[in-house]
Amino acid sequence: MNSLLRRVAPLAAAAALLAAASTAWYAQAEAAPDAKSSPAPDAKSVERGRYLARIAGCNDCHTPGYAENGGKVDEKLWLTGDRLGWQGPWGTTYPSNLRLVLAKYSENQWVQVAKSAQYRPPMPWFALHDMTEADLRAFYRFVRWLGPAGEPAPAYVAPGRAAAGPVVAFPSPPAAK
């Protein structure tokens, strides 16, 4: 199996489960802008956040070419989102540019969003719910330390609509008997 397939096969099973469990793919938390400042990124948090981006799968999807290139992507490009779409019964989703998204939140807002938001597949939002608050804060500090960069990811495309660029297509669930 090539690396992309290895990445997709377990996800396809997870997505099928999700598809069966819920049709409410998306309940994104909208946080209001917050005047409160966030603590400056300290070296220890930045290192922990970098570690999490590497081992928690965030880079695999949110960094262009990361999984395909064995993780050899310049850190400058990390978490800038991807134009490779993920297509399935939920439509086509694109890994968001987290460098831009996290810049919109204060650290406290991020913790709130990460602990409650649900996103469409294949985003493992449940893994964000399971992360400790300390890890969520470290991840945030690392991403803010990297700073905003890149363009927003392409917009979500509704089910049955054609996506403009390349997609990873998940198989449709079998028809009901």
Ligand code: HEC
């Ligand atoms: C299997 C691919 C995949 C992995 C792994 C993954 N993501 Fe995602 N992520 C996505 C996709 C696709 C979306 C867009 C979902 C949507 O449109 O609803 C997304 C959306 C998000 C969003 C919503 C951003 C916004 O636009 O408001 C956040 C936050 C996020 N991911 C954080 C993470 C973090 C942190 C990790 C690592 C712990 C991670 N993701 C791992 C694919 C992935």
